Amino acid sequence: MYTIGQISEMFNLPISTLRYYDKQGFFPGMKRTSGIRKFGDEEIETLKVIECLKKSGLELKDIRQFIDWCARGPATYPERKALFERQREQVEGKIARMHKVLDMLKFKCWYYEQALADGGEEKIKAMIPEGLPGEIRAAYQSAHQE
Amino acid sequence: MYTIGQISEMFNLPISTLRYYDKQGFFPGMKRTSGIRKFGDEEIETLKVIECLKKSGLELKDIRQFIDWCARGPATYPERKALFERQREQVEGKIARMHKVLDMLKFKCWYYEQALADGGEEKIKAMIPEGLPGEIRAAYQSAHQE
DNA sequence: TCTTGACCTAAAGTCAGGTTTAGGATTTAT
DNA sequence: ATAAATCCTAAACCTGACTTTAGGTCAAGA
Numbered sequence: 001m002y003t004i005g006q007i008s009e010m011f012n013l014p015i016s017t018l019r020y021y022d023k024q025g026f027f028p029g030m031k032r033t034s035g036i037r038k039f040g041d042e043e044i045e046t047l048k049v050i051e052c053l054k055k056s057g058l059e060l061k062d063i064r065q066f067i068d069w070c071a072r073g074p075a076t077y078p079e080r081k082a083l084f085e086r087q088r089e090q091v092e093g094k095i096a097r098m099h100k101v102l103d104m105l106k107f108k109c110w111y112y113e114q115a116l117a118d119g120g121e122e123k124i125k126a127m128i129p130e131g132l133p134g135e136i137r138a139a140y141q142s143a144h145q146e
Numbered sequence: 147m148y149t150i151g152q153i154s155e156m157f158n159l160p161i162s163t164l165r166y167y168d169k170q171g172f173f174p175g176m177k178r179t180s181g182i183r184k185f186g187d188e189e190i191e192t193l194k195v196i197e198c199l200k201k202s203g204l205e206l207k208d209i210r211q212f213i214d215w216c217a218r219g220p221a222t223y224p225e226r227k228a229l230f231e232r233q234r235e236q237v238e239g240k241i242a243r244m245h246k247v248l249d250m251l252k253f254k255c256w257y258y259e260q261a262l263a264d265g266g267e268e269k270i271k272a273m274i275p276e277g278l279p280g281e282i283r284a285a286y287q288s289a290h291q292e
Numbered sequence: 293t294c295t296t297g298a299c300c301t302a303a304a305g306t307c308a309g310g311t312t313t314a315g316g317a318t319t320t321a322t
Numbered sequence: 323a324t325a326a327a328t329c330c331t332a333a334a335c336c337t338g339a340c341t342t343t344a345g346g347t348c349a350a351g352a
Contacts, residue, residue, distance in 0.1 A: 052250040081258035088251040098241050104198040105234040112227035162311055
């Protein structure tokens with residue numbers, strides 16, 4: 001069993017955030033001794049899931065909904081499964097979009113490297129898109145499609 | 147030249163957002179005819195860069211800083227280059243973290259599929275982590291390390 | 293015993309990034 | 323020429339996710 005301060009260090013989250021999560025109902029079974037919160041294995045796993053679902057783009061109220069499903073037992077397995085499948089798709093899409101962002105950034109890195117070497121942008125601008133070197137052209141086109 | 151409504155459709159952004167960006171100084175050279183905004187190629191490229199930098203995790207005030215650098219000419223090439231290199235690293239890190247999130251989600255998808263098949267979680271919980279099938283064990287361990 | 297550090301609550305405050313509202317002006321189609 | 327759609331501004335409002343404040347309780351070491 002851990003105190004709020006230990007969990008704060010463990011997860012690198014402010015104490016105020018942990019209290020806020022508790023107030024929002026994320027730790028329904030948490031024990032206390034004379035008012036002081038005791039975080040156990042269950043709460044630690046919950047925090048891992050909160051972090052995961054947050055990073056997947058879910059809002060706290062929807063994470064709260066998941067916590068409620070957990071408390072309602074096996075009858076909600078289908079909802080929980082569907083949630084994770086949905087978030088999995090979301091994250092797969094997100095990663096794909098991030099690769100496009102990365103292509104734009106790669107192009108811009110090259111662009112300013114050239115601009116710095118040439119002392120201006122005119123020469124580069126005239127190269128877009130046909131005259132760009134192969135790898136850069138691919139990044140440019142990936143970033144500018146649609 | 148395009149009206150705000152056309153740009154709104156083109157980028158799938160609310161008109162109010164475009165006006166908000168304008169008010170924040172993102173289109174310093176934008177023309178108007180009798181008060182009505184005219185978006186040109188420059189503004190379109192700016193919007194693409196805003197979208198890219200936003201998705202890379204940059205705040206609007208830092209994107210605004212970049213716009214100001216652009217207006218100050220070639221003297222700021224080093225700052226602009228450094229910005230894109232920094233954001234490129236950020237996004238590479240972000241993608242790596244998203245793969246870990248994805249591993250957690252894959253594990254949870256499998257978990258609830260099993261729970262649904264078994265009618266309970268006891269059997270699965272007893273398998274963690276040694277008894278898990280290879281691919282699932284890898285995802286579990288990737289998601290639970292540190 | 294006393295004091296210091298870690299814990300507690302409720303309620304108000306903060307911040308980013310917009311969105312809505314209210315009241316007009318302009319442009320386009322009929 | 324008039325009606326409908328689209329544009330404008332300033333200012334107030336909103337949302338999510340915390341954080342800070344103010345005032346107090348608890349536990350462990352000197």
